[in-house]
Amino acid sequence: VKAAQPGAAQHDHALRLIAERTAKVVVVGQGYVGLPVAVRAAEAGYGVVGFDTDEAKIAMLQQGTSHVGDVGVAALAAALAGGYRASAEPADVHDFDIAVITVPTPLRDGAPDLSHVEHAGTMLADHLRPGAVVILESTTYPGTTTELLAPVLEHGSGLIRGVDFLLGYSPERIDPGNPKFDFRTTPKVVSGIDEASLAAVRAFYDTLVDTTVPLGNTAEAELVKLLENTFRHVNIALVNEIAMFARDLGVDVWRAIDAADTKPFGFMRFTPGPGVGGHCLPIDPSYLAWEVQRRLGRTMRFVEAANAVNHEMPHYVVDRISALLARHGTAVAGARILLLGLAYKRATGDWRESPSVPVAELLATAGASVQFTDPYVVPATAAQLPFRLVEWSPDAMRAADLVVVLVDHPEFEPAILADAARLIFDTKGIMRATTFCGEVL
Numbered sequence: 001v002k003a004a005q006p007g008a009a010q011h012d013h014a015l016r017l018i019a020e021r022t023a024k025v026v027v028v029g030q031g032y033v034g035l036p037v038a039v040r041a042a043e044a045g046y047g048v049v050g051f052d053t054d055e056a057k058i059a060m061l062q063q064g065t066s067h068v069g070d071v072g073v074a075a076l077a078a079a080l081a082g083g084y085r086a087s088a089e090p091a092d093v094h095d096f097d098i099a100v101i102t103v104p105t106p107l108r109d110g111a112p113d114l115s116h117v118e119h120a121g122t123m124l125a126d127h128l129r130p131g132a133v134v135i136l137e138s139t140t141y142p143g144t145t146t147e148l149l150a151p152v153l154e155h156g157s158g159l160i161r162g163v164d165f166l167l168g169y170s171p172e173r174i175d176p177g178n179p180k181f182d183f184r185t186t187p188k189v190v191s192g193i194d195e196a197s198l199a200a201v202r203a204f205y206d207t208l209v210d211t212t213v214p215l216g217n218t219a220e221a222e223l224v225k226l227l228e229n230t231f232r233h234v235n236i237a238l239v240n241e242i243a244m245f246a247r248d249l250g251v252d253v254w255r256a257i258d259a260a261d262t263k264p265f266g267f268m269r270f271t272p273g274p275g276v277g278g279h280c281l282p283i284d285p286s287y288l289a290w291e292v293q294r295r296l297g298r299t300m301r302f303v304e305a306a307n308a309v310n311h312e313m314p315h316y317v318v319d320r321i322s323a324l325l326a327r328h329g330t331a332v333a334g335a336r337i338l339l340l341g342l343a344y345k346r347a348t349g350d351w352r353e354s355p356s357v358p359v360a361e362l363l364a365t366a367g368a369s370v371q372f373t374d375p376y377v378v379p380a381t382a383a384q385l386p387f388r389l390v391e392w393s394p395d396a397m398r399a400a401d402l403v404v405v406l407v408d409h410p411e412f413e414p415a416i417l418a419d420a421a422r423l424i425f426d427t428k429g430i431m432r433a434t435t436f437c438g439e440v441l
């Protein structure tokens with residue numbers, strides 16, 4: 001059915017439903033990003049359907065089990081008792097007023113794979129009504145909302161963007177395990193394909209977060225996310241490269257970083273480590289580099305250089321481990337090595353793209369007997385790995401020839417490590433203030 005109303009009337013309609021909290025909200029994808037959005041929307045008073053094609057995940061959520069560290073059991077229980085419902089049934093999406101898309105955007109053979117966004121758009125198009133608002137949150141290259149999602153929605157519904165339905169993009173800034181900023185207190189960039197869309201998208205997020213940052217152009221908002229993550233990727237690579245050279249120059253990079261960090265302006269602290277991981281790095285910068293190559297035929301040199309340095313880090317870590325073991329009269333082949341931390345970062349159990357995995361693989365290839373310990377990783381999620389995940393304990397460390405710190409989880413207390421481990425290689429600098437046997441990256 002085509003609406004006769006212009007976009008402004010649609011936007012008045014959406015604003016009224018938002019103000020009254022009577023808008024039916026659908027969040028497509030109930031992962032690390034989608035679940036917090038859905039739970040927060042329920043908390044704000046909306047009726048929310050959290051839709052996901054993964055039936056096992058939905059069954060877990062329906063039983064009150066959260067797979068996302070930042071959404072506690074109590075918050076999920078409160079949401080389930082309130083307006084939130086988890087569903088794997090596309091029909092439950094019907095009659096939505098606001099849809100938020102939070103599906104994966106991985107790389108396939110080095111190129112963006114937007115098939116999940118297309119599927120989500122196709123499904124939403126079947127249920128799209130005049131006056132509805134669709135918001136993309138998945139990370140993607142500039143142009144996706146208008147060039148890919150909008151046509152899918154229009155084609156499937158027969159409705160017209162900006163006339164019949166409103167459309168926007170809002171990048172996610174969730175930082176798993178961050179004790180200072182959560183979904184609500186992190187400013188949220190919001191955008192729309194036109195003024196009416198922006199007003200509706202902004203009004204919606206104003207009911208979920210403390211601060212919204214409006215942009216009148218979805219491509220700019222898409223670039224924001226890639227800029228933020230490319231910035232992180234490049235700076236991590238920079239400090240990793242400096243760390244490798246500093247060591248060869250005989251300079252303590254960690255003390256230099258600490259001192260640089262006393263500068264109150266113009267410097268931001270990044271520390272070396274075994275590489276980058278998580279869903280965002282190094283994938284997001286590659287989305288940007290891919291789009292630059294495709295549209296402009298140019299190479300993003302910073303992304304290439306950062307990729308090269310960060311990919312090198314697991315090899316560098318293993319070389320340093322070999323040298324350390326050799327100095328202590330042991331070879332990597334046959335050594336029992338316990339890796340502390342499978343997750344890609346502190347205080348999270350998410351180990352997607354974690355650099356801990358290539359470190360383990362390289363050590364195993366060199367003949368070491370490798371085990372992991374990580375108090376945050378749910379063992380079932382790592383069952384497909386060819387490495388044993390043992391319980392975090394001093395005894396596990398005592399049984400190893402070498403303990404390697406790959407993640408700075410708060411549980412990995414330096415005094416406990418120094419006491420229990422025979423030899424330590426610390427890639428995160430957590431042992432620096434402690435007397436121990438071993439060395440820091």
Ligand SMILES: NC(=O)c1ccc[n+]([C@@H]2O[C@H](COP(=O)([O-])OP(=O)(O)OC[C@H]3O[C@@H](n4cnc5c(N)ncnc54)[C@H](O)[C@@H]3O)[C@@H](O)[C@H]2O)c1
Nearest residue numbers: 029030031032033052053054103105116119120138139172
């Ligand atoms: N995890 C983060 O910290 C983070 C931060 C910022 C942005 N992002 C971005 O957010 C997006 C989602 O990431 P995530 O970490 O939540 O991923 P995720 O894998 O945890 O969750 C995505 C969910 O979408 C579901 N899904 C896939 N196709 C679907 C479909 N057609 N319909 C319904 N559900 C579908 C999957 O089953 C999965 O449960 C990605 O674009 C990612 O780059 C992630």
